[in-house]
Amino acid sequence: MNTAIILAAGQGTRMKSQTAKVLHKVGSKCLLQHVVDATRDYVETINVIVGHNSQSVKAAIKESKINWVLQEQQLGTGHAVQQAVPLLNDDSTCLILYGDVPLIQSVTIEKLLIKARTSGFSLLSVVLDDPSGYGRIIRDTNGLIQSIVEQKDASERQQNVKEINTGIMAIKCSLLKKYLNELKPNNVQGELYLTDIVESAVKDNVNIASFLCENASEVMGINDKKQLSRAERFYQVRQAEDFMSSGLTIMDPSRFDCRGGLTFGNDCTIDVNVVFEGDNVLGNNVLISPNCIIKDSKIGDNTSIFPNSIIENSIIGSSTTIGPFARIRPDTNIGDHSKVGNFVEIKKSTIKSNSKVSHLSYVGDSKIGDDVNIGAGVITCNYDGANKHQTEIKDGAFIGSNSQLVAPVSIGKNATIGAGSTITQNAPDNKLTLSRNKQSTIDKWKRPKKK
Numbered sequence: 001m002n003t004a005i006i007l008a009a010g011q012g013t014r015m016k017s018q019t020a021k022v023l024h025k026v027g028s029k030c031l032l033q034h035v036v037d038a039t040r041d042y043v044e045t046i047n048v049i050v051g052h053n054s055q056s057v058k059a060a061i062k063e064s065k066i067n068w069v070l071q072e073q074q075l076g077t078g079h080a081v082q083q084a085v086p087l088l089n090d091d092s093t094c095l096i097l098y099g100d101v102p103l104i105q106s107v108t109i110e111k112l113l114i115k116a117r118t119s120g121f122s123l124l125s126v127v128l129d130d131p132s133g134y135g136r137i138i139r140d141t142n143g144l145i146q147s148i149v150e151q152k153d154a155s156e157r158q159q160n161v162k163e164i165n166t167g168i169m170a171i172k173c174s175l176l177k178k179y180l181n182e183l184k185p186n187n188v189q190g191e192l193y194l195t196d197i198v199e200s201a202v203k204d205n206v207n208i209a210s211f212l213c214e215n216a217s218e219v220m221g222i223n224d225k226k227q228l229s230r231a232e233r234f235y236q237v238r239q240a241e242d243f244m245s246s247g248l249t250i251m252d253p254s255r256f257d258c259r260g261g262l263t264f265g266n267d268c269t270i271d272v273n274v275v276f277e278g279d280n281v282l283g284n285n286v287l288i289s290p291n292c293i294i295k296d297s298k299i300g301d302n303t304s305i306f307p308n309s310i311i312e313n314s315i316i317g318s319s320t321t322i323g324p325f326a327r328i329r330p331d332t333n334i335g336d337h338s339k340v341g342n343f344v345e346i347k348k349s350t351i352k353s354n355s356k357v358s359h360l361s362y363v364g365d366s367k368i369g370d371d372v373n374i375g376a377g378v379i380t381c382n383y384d385g386a387n388k389h390q391t392e393i394k395d396g397a398f399i400g401s402n403s404q405l406v407a408p409v410s411i412g413k414n415a416t417i418g419a420g421s422t423i424t425q426n427a428p429d430n431k432l433t434l435s436r437n438k439q440s441t442i443d444k445w446k447r448p449k450k451k
């Protein structure tokens with residue numbers, strides 16, 4: 001049986017934010033949620049130690065396994081873990097993690113727990129070129145761990161050690177309780193250091209197993225906005241590599257962002273500076289061109305999204321083209337073999353198959369049938385200042401350029417609307433409907449001249 005303790009009580013003053021440190025986000029998910037998600041499959045319970053902004057932290061995390069434990073005074077990592085002691089079963093193995101170390105991988109957690117089963121105590125360490133600020137792993141001549149010395153308490157020789165303590169460990173709960181009870185504030189800060197339990201375990205001849213983490217980004221802590229931005233990029237590159245291993249073509253992983261879930265078929269290509277938000281599904285042979293934002297949407301087979309387009313909470317059919325510079329707003333459903341061109345905005349509308357809205361148009365609250373052609377500059381006037389109204393354009397209709405369709409209004413099947421018309425009444429099937437003032441020329445008119 002395994003349990004976890006996640007330390008998440010720190011104020012995070014270096015973040016310079018009213019938001020609790022562990023609620024800042026990487027990949028649209030808060031730091032603490034990343035740790036919870038990586039842990040949940042390996043433990044029966046998760047004990048989260050909270051302090052500053054505890055109510056907002058509790059409200060943000062969705063997980064049924066969590067016991068929330070309040071650390072009223074922040075007196076060090078050892079003191080924080082002590083708060084969870086009443087919840088620990090002696091026969092369990094306790095995994096200790098940190099809410100501001102979001103990139104820890106599930107496979108690392110699993111390996112750490114496996115090592116702890118045989119030794120009773122395992123530590124996760126990493127070698128850094130610049131270990132400044134971190135506690136050093138001190139080993140004897142046989143390579144066995146003897147202690148962990150914090151940077152502020154380390155001698156000059158100890159500070160030259162490059163193997164550092166990540167703080168992440170797995171230990172049998174009976175041992176943890178014993179060594180927590182022996183902690184003393186023997187340091188410059190006057191705090192109880194969790195790392196001091198290592199020295200106590202060594203004195204008891206406990207063989208502390210170590211597991212060296214090969215990827216330093218996996219155990220990087222987040223203390224300020226610079227570190228947060230670095231964690232975001234590490235996370236995005238890791239996701240990109242996973243997607244590419246599954247067959248997704250990403251033109252430049254360093255300019256790729258997925259802030260949610262992404263499912264894709266075969267032969268999809270993602271160009272630079274594309275941002276995915278929420279949950280998105282791509283069919284086969286989908287092209288997403290540069291500088292697009294796709295949010296909570298589904299895109300069909302053989303569809304191309306051209307540069308600088310935004311699609312949100314919408315469904316795009318197969319063999320359709322969107323953009324460039326198109327905006328597809330929520331609750332839009334566009335059919336197969338259709339086209340939404342440059343500088344077109346579609347909002348809460350259905351456009352069926354083989355229809356075109358090629359350029360410079362606004363379509364809102366509309367039902368558009370099959371084989372409809374909407375010319376340049378067409379506007380569906382859906383808002384009367386108080387309420388929204390619907391426009392219906394039936395199959396085969398042709399809407400001439402620079403027309404305004406004043407909703408509520410219906411355009412009949414195979415109807416034609418003459419260019420430059422303002423349509424306020426229903427247009428019948430198979431007829432030409434237009435509204436224009438008679439054109440006139442004033443012979444004696446002269447252009448004004450600047451005085």
